[in-house]
Amino acid sequence: MSNAAIETVFGSLENYNKGSVEIISGHASHYAFSNIFEVAKKSLPYEKVVVGLNLNYVIETLRAEGQSPWYTAAHDEFAIVMDGEVRVDFLKLDTPLTEGEGTRLAGSVPTGKPMGYVLLKRGHQCLLPVGTAYRFEASRPGVLLQQTIKGPLSVEKWADICFK
Amino acid sequence: MAMLETVADNTALAEDEVQVSEPDAVTGYRAFKLGAFALSRDEYFARITWPAKGQTRSHLIPIDAFLRAMMRDVAWGFFYGWVNFDHVIGTRNYYGRVDLYAGTFNGTLKAAGVNYTENFETPLIMATFKAILRDWTNATFDPFAAPEETGSAFGRKNGDNIEAIERFRIATRRMPGLPDDSPLRNDLPINRQFIDVAQDEPEVHAAEGFEGQLHAFSLFKYLSRSDVTWNPSVTSVCKASLFCPTTEEFILPVFHGNDRVEWFLQLSDEILWDVGDKDDGSPRARITMRAGDICAMPADIRHQGYSTKRSMLLVWENATPNLPQRYESGELKPYPIEF
Numbered sequence: 001m002s003n004a005a006i007e008t009v010f011g012s013l014e015n016y017n018k019g020s021v022e023i024i025s026g027h028a029s030h031y032a033f034s035n036i037f038e039v040a041k042k043s044l045p046y047e048k049v050v051v052g053l054n055l056n057y058v059i060e061t062l063r064a065e066g067q068s069p070w071y072t073a074a075h076d077e078f079a080i081v082m083d084g085e086v087r088v089d090f091l092k093l094d095t096p097l098t099e100g101e102g103t104r105l106a107g108s109v110p111t112g113k114p115m116g117y118v119l120l121k122r123g124h125q126c127l128l129p130v131g132t133a134y135r136f137e138a139s140r141p142g143v144l145l146q147q148t149i150k151g152p153l154s155v156e157k158w159a160d161i162c163f164k
Numbered sequence: 165m166a167m168l169e170t171v172a173d174n175t176a177l178a179e180d181e182v183q184v185s186e187p188d189a190v191t192g193y194r195a196f197k198l199g200a201f202a203l204s205r206d207e208y209f210a211r212i213t214w215p216a217k218g219q220t221r222s223h224l225i226p227i228d229a230f231l232r233a234m235m236r237d238v239a240w241g242f243f244y245g246w247v248n249f250d251h252v253i254g255t256r257n258y259y260g261r262v263d264l265y266a267g268t269f270n271g272t273l274k275a276a277g278v279n280y281t282e283n284f285e286t287p288l289i290m291a292t293f294k295a296i297l298r299d300w301t302n303a304t305f306d307p308f309a310a311p312e313e314t315g316s317a318f319g320r321k322n323g324d325n326i327e328a329i330e331r332f333r334i335a336t337r338r339m340p341g342l343p344d345d346s347p348l349r350n351d352l353p354i355n356r357q358f359i360d361v362a363q364d365e366p367e368v369h370a371a372e373g374f375e376g377q378l379h380a381f382s383l384f385k386y387l388s389r390s391d392v393t394w395n396p397s398v399t400s401v402c403k404a405s406l407f408c409p410t411t412e413e414f415i416l417p418v419f420h421g422n423d424r425v426e427w428f429l430q431l432s433d434e435i436l437w438d439v440g441d442k443d444d445g446s447p448r449a450r451i452t453m454r455a456g457d458i459c460a461m462p463a464d465i466r467h468q469g470y471s472t473k474r475s476m477l478l479v480w481e482n483a484t485p486n487l488p489q490r491y492e493s494g495e496l497k498p499y500p501i502e503f
Contacts (some may be wrong), residue, residue, distance in 0.1 A: 011456035019452035030499035033459040054482040057405035078400040115374040119367040123384025158503035
């Protein structure tokens with residue numbers, strides 16, 4: 001039996017290997033196939049690019065680079081770091097957002113109490129709780145996945161990112 | 165399982181209604197009846213029979229594949245839509261009632277009129293399936309494991325493996341590790357094929373007065389300790405949006421035809437998906453997904469995945485209740501995006 005070590009293959013901005021869609025009948029576009037590292041590589045910092053859409057729910061890919069604006073939402077959201085290291089700072093808002101769906105800008109200096117911060121590495125998942133504002137910070141480019149609802153900051157550019 | 169926990173498990177109420185034979189004198193296994201279906205097993209095969217065109221029709225499935233498929237159907241509470249054990253046998257979930265069918269979603273058998281479908285109250289079919297799993301799973305076999313991880317399903321009755329088939333079902337309300345929510349997996353060992361996956365947890369620095377209000381965990385560590393294969397389990401809940409990652413090895417034991425669109429995001433390694441027509445099974449596409457790839461599974465297909473190395477897959481579901489009707493009526497297209 002081979003003694004070769006187990007290697008679990010993860011992707012990164014600098015090293016990903018996109019798969020394929022072999023069509024027998026129908027259209028490749030119906031599978032909306034993209035690669036999040038390729039998407040993040042071609043995106044602006046913290047551009048919230050929709051890579052998954054299920055009615056109004058979305059998965060967004062964000063290129064983490066430098067400091068993001070403060071964000072908030074009227075519901076829970078979640079972030080998973082897929083590459084790099086990201087710090088997330090939290091504020092407990094004095095007047096939390098209570099209506100609407102999706103991520104909103106919380107303003108340049110939101111009014112609230114600092115709750116602390118979380119340091120995320122690859123594969124780490126974080127709750128972005130309702131009632132708070134949060135801000136991402138990355139000293140080198142990384143990739144974030146966000147689970148949320150389509151909002152005013154969501155960017156859809158399927159034709160640019162998917163197999164056709 | 166990958167659903168919101170809204171349906172109470174009242175299987176126990178139907179246990180008395182399960183139609184079961186005495187153990188066979190030779191093989192030691194019991195046989196079961198469910199409506200007009202009869203189910204039995206021998207040393208190698210599960211045998212399912214049903215009536216059509218005035219004859220008894222039959223179908224055999226290798227018992228290891230059958231038990232793996234049935235394990236998923238039971239653990240998932242019949243899941244979303246169609247759970248095809250193979251190209252003939254399967255179940256369709258109506259969320260409270262369940263169809264068991266033979267050949268109904270096989271183009272050739274349906275056209276020949278030799279197919280059969282019967283609708284059951286969920287507690288009855290669930291109680292029967294659980295009784296079959298309990299009786300037919302020997303001490304040597306774990307139907308939740310990959311083949312390299314477990315022993316044989318073949319041969320005459322040889323003990324049981326109740327522990328393996330009744331693993332504690334995890335329901336996550338918001339995110340694992342929160343107070344009053346599902347636990348993390350620090351007590352489970354790292355799977356042999358994820359031995360190189362980093363085990364460090366995120367650093368959480370809560371300010372004074374906000375202790376316990378910030379929450380993060382290592383999802384990849386959590387997945388590296390999954391003790392089952394092909395079992396989507398909820399790890400984050402944004403209203404009806406459910407992240408249901410799972411670890412995959414060998415073959416998805418069912419060909420899943422969803423009654424809604426779902427999405428896959430490959431978190432590590434590689435999976436090949438065979439995609440076929442949901443109604444008649446004819447092949448449509450073969451999709452290769454590597455780390456970082458994301459794609460939709462439209463609502464009019466069935467899919468089955470192959471994973472050589474144990475891999476991490478994020479299954480993303482929309483648990484909104486009225487979606488099947490909206491897709492069936494044509495209000496929603498089977499694919500999620502037009503561009």
